[in-house]
Amino acid sequence: MLYLNSLNGKVLKWEENIAGICLFLISFLVFFAALLRAVGHPQAWMSDLSQLLFGWVIFLGSDLALSQKRHIGVEFFEEKLPMFWRNRIADIWSVSIIGFLGFVAYYGWFLATKSRREFDSLEISEFNVVIFLAVSFLCLLAFDFFRSNKKSLQGYLFSLLVIVLSTAYILFSWDISKQAEPLSYAFLIASVPVGCVLMIRTELVSVAERWSRKNG
Structure with a gap:
């Protein structure tokens, strides 16, 4: 709990x-x-x-x-x-x-x-939307990490991995337009x-x- x-x-x-x-x-x-x-x-x-x-x-x-x-x-x-x-x-x-x-x-x-x-x-x-959202979440993650006591490093690394993998999956698997x-x-x-x-x-x-x- x-x-x-x-x-x-x-x-x-x-x-x-x-x-x-x-x-x-x-x-x-x-x-x-x-x-x-x-x-x-x-x-x-x-x-x-x-x-x-x-x-x-x-x-x-x-x-x-x-x-x-x-x-x-x-x-x-x-x-x-x-x-x-x-x-x-x-x-x-x-x-x-x-x-x-x-x-x-x-x-x-x-x-x-x-x-x-x-x-x-x-x-x-659509490509820029995905990149913007990914960068925004990474900035929030970094901001939250530096404000915290930094003890839960594994949780932050896991969140970072999820953001990176999700972004990579969307960019390489979805039909993302660059126009x-x-x-x-x-x-x-x-x-x-x-x-x-x-x-x-x-x-x-x-x-x-x-x-x-x-x-x-």
Whole structure:
């Protein structure tokens, strides 16, 4: 259970870092887009990129809020029940939440794969998207490593290996285009299934912790 909590904490820290960077970029892009529009030099790509990042901030932030139990809830009636029934209600809610998130993740992925809309002002090749994501994850991994106590070197090396092998597999196995084309809305819609899967993970960890306390 300790290993599970440690791994979950690492994932949440990464999510927090990514969401924070995206939120900073959104503020930066929106401010300068308005400034450039005011002086007669509008930049449509800034608005489109901030819209793309906003979707990811929403779902990463939702998972962070779920992990800290900061979503809206009504506890007035629950607090009047014995602990046994509180645990049973919590289990029922967890199953309901996981089922709902699974449903949304499935159809979110379906919409992402079927999306035909594009950001006309954002042109980039699929090859550059893969490289950008790989480099971004490597930078986050390095940043997290130097901020940590550096004791879990094996875990970081394993994460590094996964990133490198995954990138190599995509580049050599997928039909990756190097021609710049308008970025698909699929990259925005993909935040829905990814965010839902992350929240399912968080809810499963919460269930595991609850059962560990009951049986421990």
